[in-house]
Amino acid sequence: MNKFSWYDAASVEEAQKEVNSTVSQTIQPDADPNAAVFKAAGIDLLDLMKEGLSQPAKVVNVRNIPGLDEISFSPEKGLRLGPNVTLSQIADDEQIKTHYLAFHQAASHAATPQIRNMATLAGNLAQRTRCWYFRSKDVVCFRKGSSTCYAHIGKNENHAIMSYGYCVSIHASSLATALMAFDAIIEIREKDGKIRLVPIKEFFVLPTVDRTKETILEPGELITSVFLPAPASNRKSYYIKMGSRKSQDWPMAEVAVVAEFSGTICKSANIALGAAAPVPVISTLAIEAITGKSIDETTAAHAGRAAMEIAVPLSENAYKIPVFEAIIKRALLAVV
Template sequence: MNRFSWYEAKSVEDALKNANTTLSEELYSPSNEAAFFKSGGIDVLDFLKEGLISPKTIVNVRDIPGMDKIEHEHNEGMTIGANVTLAEIEHHPDVAINFPALQMAVAHAATPQLRNMSTIAGNLAQRTRCWYFRSVDHQCFRKNGDRCFARHSETGQNEGHAIINNGSCVSVHASSIATALLALKASVVIQGGDMKKKVVSIEDFFVSPMQDISRENILGKKDLITEIKVPAPSANTKSFYIKQVARESYDWSLADVAVVAEMKGNTCVDITIALGAAAPTPIRSYEAEKILKGEQLNDMSITKAAEKAMEVARPLSKNGYKIPLFKSIIVRALSELI
């Protein structure tokens, strides 16, 4: 690990003034002057320890006053400060009551110790856990290299990688919480260097490798996430979340699904179905949603929707198992709504 200086940001403005790059940009084209944000520090520290980054300055945004609150208005929804920890979300009573899918997603992310440290902004802005991307010996597309090591049909260790939209980089996004936030139609509030705020839907926050291989989200060098907004659910809304991992104790997702539906009896008035670890970004299965909107939820319609969700899947050499796995957890999550 290199020696670096530490800047303790006192306000959003102060943080923005002192940062000059993003961790993504630093990985793609390293500079000697890099200064970027750190909140919980879990992901930033990993990159430092692995020797993948050598920043000049770390700008600590973790203790900026006012960014650690959860506010809930029944008609408006919930505002989660960027520095709220995963543990605080997990244990907040209004989250469990109003947004069960979010509570379940957070409670299944990482370990209790990590959830005490990790912040919601850091979770959304963390980089992929593809082992080639995380290895100093592999210069992949995402690090300005000339190939994707994972997609090689014989040597690629692609068990955990994408089965959908896997045309260039085949990594999947590491945030399983984003799956629930996507299904809940949450948005991210970003403050830029000009101090103007923009509100971006979670769907538009993530950037696919086809759009820009150097980044996984839209954050620019002078962009700080200040809040996450989760709109109030309409009456009779139910939600559920399931994450499948390789190890029972803790792990990143092999597959996860969040469903949020407005129900009238067993009829589905409206629904969102979000999939994590299926594609390089969390995605919605609009096709599966279409099958269920306005229909009765029953074994037949649910199975049809799960089949439809996986029609677009194109597995790699070692991750074909993900198709039946996704079908199975989609069926289970939808069945929970009735």
């Protein structure tokens, strides 16, 4: 691990003044040797630093900035979460459990209790992929500047089954999957203090667009809030994660469903899939399969199969197709 200096920021302004790089930029071959980056709980950042992948000269701690760990809810305006809200805070909040069940479930099932007590919402959204080739400093993969995606031709049981180009990594954030289903909005404070609101569907970046990063965040840009829409009495949600272990692991497949009903008829729905592609994806085929229909065993199973119509599995991960079909069906039946 490289030597680095530590800066404990007391305010958002102070933190942004110090930071001149994203963590993703520090992983690239042309990384700035004087890079200064944001750190929240440090679970992902320290992992990358200890592996020797990221070697920033300065770590700017935003964890102690007052007011960034607050949750506020009103039935009219919806939910606002500060960036430093931990996964445990989300899992323990009764309003979130009542009105945004899928988001509560995604936070409750991520990682371990110890990690959830530390891990922050913003850090979770900005964490890098768990692709084992990307995570090894001994491998210069496609995302780190070489012309080869080793997962494409090598060990790929955990990797993407859809929406990939050459890089077949999957996005690691479970919270992102649930937030996609809720059409969350991310508030970003730009380096010059300007605020912009970004729909979560525009927050993640496919490697076909830019292979060096996974989010639109530019150096010094700070996530300052995440918003979820006001609840509706006819809206319900559900999230399911499948992993090879019950705890301490990222999902091999996950789904979040948010649907609005008129009686038993599904008026509208958002179905988000995680661990399927390099970014969390909305399955328009599954949505089309259930919109305007009554959800039962038959329509729910049909939606699962429809979602997988565009799947193009790799040499070792065709097993994900029946897993996704099953959890989409189960989540839809649970919602109704």
